[in-house]
Amino acid sequence: MTAARPRPDTAATRLSRLLALVPWLTAHEGVTVDEAAAHFDVTPEQLQSDLWLLICTGRPGHMPGDLVDIQFWDEDGRITVLDAQTLDRPLRLSPDEAAALLVALRVLAQVPGPHDRAALAGATSKLEAAAGEALAGAEGLTVTVDSAHDPEVSAAVTRALAEGRRLHLRYVGALDERTERDVDPMRVLTLEGRAYLEAWCLRAEAVRTFRLDRIEEAVVLDVAAEVPEDAEPVDLGAGALRPEGAPVTLELAPEVAWIAEENPVDSVTDLGDGRLRVVLPVGDERWLARLLLRTGASVTVLDRPDVVERVRAEARAALAAYGTDA
Amino acid sequence: MSQKDRTERLLNLLFALMASARPVPKHVLRDVIDAYRDSPSDEAFERMFERDKEELRSMGVPVETVEGSDGLGGIEGYRVAADAYALPEVDFTADELAVLGLAARVWEQASLGPAAQRAVRKLEALGSAVVVDGPVGIETRIATAEPSFPVLLDAVRHRRPVRFAYRKPGADAPEPRDVQPWGVASRRGHWYLVGHDLGRGAPRVFRLSRVVGTATAYGAAGSYAVPEGVDVAGMIAASAPRPGTLSARVRVAPGRANGLRRRATATTPDGDADVLEVPYSDDEALAADIVGLGAAAVVLEPGSLRSAVVRRLRVAAGTGAA
Structure with missing residues (x-):
């Protein structure tokens, strides 16, 4: 970064x-x-x-x-x-400056949230007019964010935020478990191209982020949201999505190099021949077990024999379901 | 030369170029600006002046080169027209200023962050304050962690070919690539370069995270043209895997495998469990997802998918060969 x-x-x-x-x-x-x-x-x-x-x-x-x-x-x-001599007016925007603001405004037009769409359109067209030739700086730079979420969900989330109301969520977490909970919404975050709802979760009594594309249903309740004063918003600096948990050290074969691309990693070392050693923070061991089941012999776990044993046991249990095939 | 001296020299050059309605000849600039007058040789002055002129231009100062009227192609002088210099008046509403504050934060900690800050300061110099921290219930961030990002963006703007080492997924070693960049784009959180691959003689999409080391630009600016109507975002979308045309039947335990359930086109109860119809395109890819679910998901058919899952489970159980 x-x-x-x-x-x-x-x-x-x-x-x-x-x-x-x-x-x-x-x-x-x-x-x-x-x-x-x-x-x-x-x-x-x-x-x-x-x-x-x-x-x-x-x-x-x-x-x-x-x-x-x-x-x-x-x-x-x-x-x-x-x-002021001839400096009484600001210098017009450079291509880089025009691109930075315009591309950001275009991204804001794509992301869900309670921001003022009319003001967004107004600011964009005024800025385009003011930028003049510098507008060319934004050519060749495009950002598209994921829109895989249900439009009814993002509409409900936006309405709850705009009206300060509580939401009831049916949510499928990273471990595939479905939960129902009431939350008081704080912000819609778009990070790494994906939209999240940041909210005070009444079940966890803590701030939680929910991937919008994993919210199956969001119902705006007739209850005012009450986010506690001391609820700490997510720090959006580098590593905002890093799970809180002990890291595991893995060696990745070339075909699973995507693990280092798709997950926040603490470090990546190139071992040659396309192999990588990564230090990967793990929020929940069940998530790691699932990753290891998926990737089989392509991943070598260097420092967690207990997880390796757990994965073996789960694989044996699953094989039993295939009866004679296995 | 200290930063202060150079800043002062650039500022004096800017004043000199703005002071006159007529183009200012180079020798006049050398006479009137102390730092130029004191330069030890003609070559030293030329180098200094060329560098300063380009620096001003890169900041957005419209330094005009005016050719002589003698028809010999000589340069009469340089000037900065006041109306071309100044940012036009823009009257943003309070709500628009709040949105601009939100936009400026999008690149926080990314390589365009300082440019966004400078843009905001210029807009604010018109008189109105951009709302820096409005309680708007939304925040968006775009990261540019890839070291090649600024190089490639600059190459796109100036139409300069680039060279980099690229590691294709699954490849043992990176390969050198020579590319005429058409565009840089982020899709779903990943940065891509789209351009004409000179080695392969065809358009290609590259993922920036697979560039090994840092790309370098070479050759003169404007050394190629981007084809009319290139759809960079569309090319990247087209390079992503497509949804499948095959169908699998998978038995899933109650309340489990919710990700797979959401991909299913049909769900039929079967005792406590459910049988899902799941569209897919590749046995191995779906097998990996299903193996990840352990005993909670069992493939009923097709047989090829079932064998792929069993083979993977044996490897994971430590009883089968990879």
């Missing part, structure tokens, strides 16, 4: 900030150094150093009337732009 921030500024990053800073300060007269620093996500020292740099530049000649003039040394820390 590429970290978005902590690298030091490049000249381009800094220039881009300076060019946005002047019109923003012009539009927010009397803002303080601290407020501006917070808005641009830099330290107040960095912001002051940006302002110093700005007031040393301007049209060639650098006569007094040619320079950017910004006053920011008042005791109250307020900033006043006296002469």
Whole structure:
């Protein structure tokens, strides 16, 4: 995962900030150094150093009337732009910037959720108009998310969220077990191309995420949702979908390399000849047993003899059902 | 050269290019910008200027190259027109600003995250604040963990061929590929590259997670054309396995095998259990799913599927050969 921030500024990053800073300060007269620093996500020292740099530049000649003039040394820390030169307007969007926002808006148009569809359409068309030629940056970049869920389910989930109501769910979990439960919805999450309902589960008395395509039925109840104040939403950073449980170390033959692609893994080591060693977090041992049954000799478990024995026992029990064939 | 000096130089160049309605000749730029005037040689100045000009362009600054009127193809100078520079006025409603805040968060921690942030800052410089953390009951994230993602996206935009090592599923070793990229697309959480495979002389779909190491772009920008009307998403969808035309009968225990139950086209009670009609396309693929269910699912027919399941179960029980 590429970290978005902590690298030091490049000249381009800094220039881009300076060019946005002047019109923003012009539009927010009397803002303080601290407020501006917070808005641009830099330290107040960095912001002051940006302002110093700005007031040393301007049209060639650098006569007094040619320079950017910004006053920011008042005791109250307020900033006043006296002469923005030609920087009073923000620079138009670059292809990368236009693509980032437009593709994101197009994804939001596909995902279920209670967001305002009319505002989404409005923001998209205004942004397209403002982007002009930079719009070409979004060509050749497409994102489609899974729509395998039942439209009635996503409609019920959306309505419950919009109206703040409790939901009754019939749900098939990762282990194929069907459960019925009441939940108080918090958010619709779309992660790794798949939609989830994040909710306070009254049965588990905890925050749970439910894959929308595994919800068989969702009924909006005539009860107001009451998500506890201290209910902790899922952290959407890297590893949001990583199961909480001890990891297992597996060696994968080339034909099951998909295991490393389809699951959140802690590490992958290339062993040569197409074989991989992966460290795979496991939320529920039954899930691992099922994976091992499916994949047979293509997967070697390095550190869990108990699970290996369990898989053997399950396979023997299943063979018994085939009688004489076996 | 420090970052501060370079930032200052770029800013002074931008001012010089915007200050004049007429194109500014290169030698004038060298005279009026301190850092250029101080450059030790003509070559050093040329290199510095070319790099700065490209840097401004990559940020979206419309630096125009104006050719001379002498008909000799010489360059008269450079300029940045104020109306081409400025982001047009856009008047977003409060609800639209909230949606833009949501959109900017989609790429959080992904390679387009900083670009989304810069875009928001520019829009906010028009005067209205994008809602950064609205209580909207929805969050979407797109991850770009594959190291080749930025390289490939850039290659698509600039029409540059790329080279990478690619490991096909089940292959022992990665193979080198040369591709003219047409598009980069994410489908159901996986990134793909679609393009013309030069080695195979045909269009191909590649999964980015199967690229070994990092792709590299080579050759000049604009060195090929993307065919008219290419449907990148459609090509990726078409490369996915299709639903089956075969049918299996599987006996499943009460309340179990719910995933398989949802795939079934018909369910008939049989004592406590149910018999499902399951459409499928490949014995081995369905056998793997059924074996995963252990004793909760037993194949009744066809025989080929039944034998595939039994063979797999023997391997898993440690009593059969792989």
